Amino acid sequence: MNFKHAVSITAAVLLVSAVSLAQAHAKLEDSEPKAASQLSTAPREIRLQFNEALESAFTKIRLVGAGNAEIALSRQEVSKDNPKLITAVPPALAAGEYHVQWSAMAHDGHKTKGEFVFSVK
Numbered sequence: 001m002n003f004k005h006a007v008s009i010t011a012a013v014l015l016v017s018a019v020s021l022a023q024a025h026a027k028l029e030d031s032e033p034k035a036a037s038q039l040s041t042a043p044r045e046i047r048l049q050f051n052e053a054l055e056s057a058f059t060k061i062r063l064v065g066a067g068n069a070e071i072a073l074s075r076q077e078v079s080k081d082n083p084k085l086i087t088a089v090p091p092a093l094a095a096g097e098y099h100v101q102w103s104a105m106a107h108d109g110h111k112t113k114g115e116f117v118f119s120v121k
């Protein structure tokens with residue numbers, strides 16, 4: 001086996017592992033509010049839909065408002081009917097920009113995280 005062959009085989013193995021890992025990770029597929037949305041009415045619920053079932057103990061939504069202040073969410077829970085969905089209820093939100101920061105764990109134990117912004121007009 002020459003060096004070029006070894007490199008391409010290694011690359012192929014890495015690619016296959018990366019794909020199988022990526023499939024098992026919790027990835028955000030959809031949300032309410034939508035990322036970058038501008039709402040005329042404050043949302044009554046935040047809903048994050050993932051591609052994988054979530055470990056509820058290690059999956060969390062944080063809501064951050066003006067001045068980087070965290071806003072307490074209530075009734076934060078992974079849906080009993082849909083283990084890929086986590087929901088939380090914010091207080092009445094004033095006009096402004098809000099960051100939704102999530103961290104999630106799928107059943108394979110891999111953690112992922114992300115963030116998106118929405119605003120209330």
Ligand SMILES: [Cu+2]
Nearest residue numbers: 024025108110
């Ligand atoms: Cu994974």
